[in-house]
Amino acid sequence: MQELIDGCMGDAAPYCQAACPMHTDVRGYVNLIAAGKFEEAIALIREKLFLPATLGRICPHPCEVSCKRGEIGAPMSIAALKRFVADNYDDPARWDRSIGGERSEHVAIIGSGPAGAQAAYDLRRGGYRVTIIDRLGVVGGMLRVGIPAYRLPRDIIDLEYSLLKELGVEFRMNTTVGKDVTLEELEREYDAIIVAIGAHAGVKLPVPGSDAEGVLDAVKLLRDVSLHGKTEGLGHKSVVIGGGCVAIDVARSIRRLDRRQVDLVCIERDDEEMMAHEWEVTEAAEEGVSISQGWGVASIESDGGRVSGITLKRCTQVFDADGKFAPEYDESDRRTIEADTVVFAIGQKIDADGFESLPRGPRGHFTADPVTLRVEGRPIFVAGDASGYSGVAIEAMAEGRKAARSVDRWLNGRDLYVDREHERGYTTKLETEVPEDAVRAPRAETRQRPAGERIGDFEEFDLGLEEAQALAEGARCLSCECRKCVKECLMLQQYAPTCPKHLFEKILAGEEIDPIVPYSCNMCSMCTVLCPKNYRIQDAFVEMRADLVKANKGKSPMKGHSVIYLHQKFGFSKLFNVTAPARSAPDDERAGSKRASQSDDAGAPPKTRVAEKIDE
Numbered sequence: 001m002q003e004l005i006d007g008c009m010g011d012a013a014p015y016c017q018a019a020c021p022m023h024t025d026v027r028g029y030v031n032l033i034a035a036g037k038f039e040e041a042i043a044l045i046r047e048k049l050f051l052p053a054t055l056g057r058i059c060p061h062p063c064e065v066s067c068k069r070g071e072i073g074a075p076m077s078i079a080a081l082k083r084f085v086a087d088n089y090d091d092p093a094r095w096d097r098s099i100g101g102e103r104s105e106h107v108a109i110i111g112s113g114p115a116g117a118q119a120a121y122d123l124r125r126g127g128y129r130v131t132i133i134d135r136l137g138v139v140g141g142m143l144r145v146g147i148p149a150y151r152l153p154r155d156i157i158d159l160e161y162s163l164l165k166e167l168g169v170e171f172r173m174n175t176t177v178g179k180d181v182t183l184e185e186l187e188r189e190y191d192a193i194i195v196a197i198g199a200h201a202g203v204k205l206p207v208p209g210s211d212a213e214g215v216l217d218a219v220k221l222l223r224d225v226s227l228h229g230k231t232e233g234l235g236h237k238s239v240v241i242g243g244g245c246v247a248i249d250v251a252r253s254i255r256r257l258d259r260r261q262v263d264l265v266c267i268e269r270d271d272e273e274m275m276a277h278e279w280e281v282t283e284a285a286e287e288g289v290s291i292s293q294g295w296g297v298a299s300i301e302s303d304g305g306r307v308s309g310i311t312l313k314r315c316t317q318v319f320d321a322d323g324k325f326a327p328e329y330d331e332s333d334r335r336t337i338e339a340d341t342v343v344f345a346i347g348q349k350i351d352a353d354g355f356e357s358l359p360r361g362p363r364g365h366f367t368a369d370p371v372t373l374r375v376e377g378r379p380i381f382v383a384g385d386a387s388g389y390s391g392v393a394i395e396a397m398a399e400g401r402k403a404a405r406s407v408d409r410w411l412n413g414r415d416l417y418v419d420r421e422h423e424r425g426y427t428t429k430l431e432t433e434v435p436e437d438a439v440r441a442p443r444a445e446t447r448q449r450p451a452g453e454r455i456g457d458f459e460e461f462d463l464g465l466e467e468a469q470a471l472a473e474g475a476r477c478l479s480c481e482c483r484k485c486v487k488e489c490l491m492l493q494q495y496a497p498t499c500p501k502h503l504f505e506k507i508l509a510g511e512e513i514d515p516i517v518p519y520s521c522n523m524c525s526m527c528t529v530l531c532p533k534n535y536r537i538q539d540a541f542v543e544m545r546a547d548l549v550k551a552n553k554g555k556s557p558m559k560g561h562s563v564i565y566l567h568q569k570f571g572f573s574k575l576f577n578v579t580a581p582a583r584s585a586p587d588d589e590r591a592g593s594k595r596a597s598q599s600d601d602a603g604a605p606p607k608t609r610v611a612e613k614i615d616e
Contacts, residue, residue: 001504004535009430009482010499016078016480018428019066021390021398024048026063026078027479033081034474042085043094050121051114051160051397052090054143056083057462058152059394060245060277062425068480071434074443077465077473084470095163100127105411108133108190110177113141114393115384116196117164118400119407124167126408131190132169135176138227139164142198142385143393145223146246148253149458178354183380192379192407195355195366196400199348199385205241209300210344214307218242218250218345225253229458235340237261239310241297242345243268244275250345251289255455262289263337267315267327269294283461286451296329300342311336350386363388372406372416373399381406389424398424431532432480444473485527485537491520492527500527500537507544515557518544 012018016026025044032041045052059079067075106129109116116132117139124130138144140157165171177183186193202217204210214233218240224231236258240251243266251264264284268274270293271281285291295312302308314333320326349364358375359367365388368374373381383403384396402423409416447463448454454461465473483499486492495517496503507513521541528536548557556564570576 001508001540004537004540005501005504005508007533008499008501008535009532010486010501012430012482013428014480015066015068015428015430016063016076018422018430019062019425021062021395021425022048022401023422024063027477027481029085030076030078030081030474030477031479032474033085033470034477036471038085038089039091039094042090045082045085046090046096049397050163051117052082053086053156054152054160055394056080056086056464057156058143058147060392062394068432068434068478069476072438073440076476077444077446080444080446080465081470081473084465084467087464088467092159092162095166097163097166099125099167103127103129105129105191106131106189107192107194107407108186109194109196110134110186111141111196111198111384111386112136112139112161112171112173113196113198113384113396114143115198115386115390115396115400115403116141116194117161118397119194119196119383119404120164120169120400121167122401122404123407124164124169126404128408128411130169131172132164133172133175133177133181133186135174137174139171139173141196142200145200145226146198146219146249147226148222148249148256149226150252150256150454150461151249153460176354178356183355183357187379190379192381192411194381194383194400194403194407195358195386196382196384196396196403197350197355197386198396199350201349201351202344203347203349204344205297205346207297207299209302209307212300212302212307213305214341215300216341216343218246218343219348221250221343222246222253225257230257233341234260235307237339238263238341238343239337239339240264240343240345242266243273243293244345244347245277245280246348247345248276248280248284248289250343252284252287252455253458254343255287255289256458259288259455263292263339264289265292265295265297265310265312267294267296267318269315269318273318283448283451287455288451295335296327298331298334301336307340307342309336309338310342348385358382361388371420372410373403374406374410374416379410395424430480430482432482434478438478439476441472441476443476444469482532484530484532488526488530491522495520500540504540513544515548518542518548519556519558 013023014027017023020026025048029041029044032044042052049055056079061079063078064075067078069075107123108131109120110133112132112134120130120132136145139161143152144154144157175181200219202219204215204217214235216233221231234254234257238254238260240247240262247264247266251262254260254262266274271278274281281291294315296315298311298313300307300310312335314330315327316330317326317328352360358380361367366375366382366386368382368387373383373387375382381403383399384390387399390396390399406416444465446465449461449463486497486499492500518541521538523538525538527538528534549555
């Protein structure tokens, strides 16, 4: 049993669910969508995610990267399906606003981004008093000031965040730690603190000319555009440096500001090396962004202190043989392009002002226990970009949930380390093959506004899926799971509907099992025939029977088996054991046989009356 428990894949998560840092039941809600059960689908999503419409738009969907469908074509359009039911069937009147028993402990969460919001949601649902502290005047953190409105409309953020206020989460906005209140003051005021401040500081390359007027960083530019619709110092011909999603967002945002000319330059030599998703690169090109791959910055040229151009050098290598970031350049291959603005979009870092007392690692992140996220010796926990364990919203939310779980345990005096596996995305132990008869249906693509139209404003450019598309896309799901033995066996369907592993876990844990369970197995061995790992489940049931008989003093524990003992009692008695003579032999053999019989009968016991009757 233990061998099967350790290796059984019957309850292993599908590839998509395991890859999702929040472990959303992707297979479940996609199948509901395929069946047209849209309200049930959004209800299932909301069991794990309280920002489904937001994530349906901006999540980089690691679930799709792991989707088995990708082996025979394009993976499922999972994020778009989530958005479809969130946009059309997520009725706020049905949101779960239940609260656990009210508690006296008060938790402060610094930062209202996805990590802080998720931590606030979980802790408030658990009954704790929760206050979110943010230096901005609007909620959402980098969701609002780091992601352009054409990708994530602000009314979506406001609607989904409204649930926090309805649950009773308090907000202290326009409050800067280190200026309006110190971290030490917060420690005295609150029972626990979660620091989820995100990475709101930009990074510039220390190349010659980087201090010239017109050299900007992506974080500030996106924040200014999000909050004010413009940014200071932006000229009419911009060069964006970077190959990631943020660089694409910056370039596309600049194009929407009076249709300015934008060049995007990155050291990555092709789309595959770029950190930005392929579809984002395509969308940027459609909108008129010129993309130059395989070039690094040598220097920034200036005229009178203002940027006048940028000199580039050819990049010959981005990653070394071990896959580590180790760019190399051909210094002799250079070119200069004209520009009046250079925007660095090569990464973000933590603005640690006000948090100087917290330990920091070599990359600038706050140092905390990787399992519990607690800062040693203090009632402070770290989540999101501040911890260094997340880079996108869905990962930040998982870190927020992880921090909230630790806070709950810490305030209740429970072990912070028990059962912490799989709190982030992981690789499932499921092993399945794509069915040979799987239909190679095309992936559903969302509708988009024409490029020439969408660069004229910051209105949402992606319009999502229509109902017919959602139904067809949901039907593409392969519903990845094992459970072959259960699907074949009526006995397992009744007594171990998920997988035999769970039944055996109960038995080894000492739980009393009805004897009818092992006695219901007819030993057909089809479970073993179908099991990818060839586990002999029937052998376990045979041994269970033997143990039950031994514990019952050699008798079957099944009441209906009493007739067996009656049968054995009579079956081995002299009354029910008879002797019949052989068929008649020819005359010449009969005489010899008779003499031998008379000799043998000499010492034989007397025949029973039944035997004598048969002889007659």
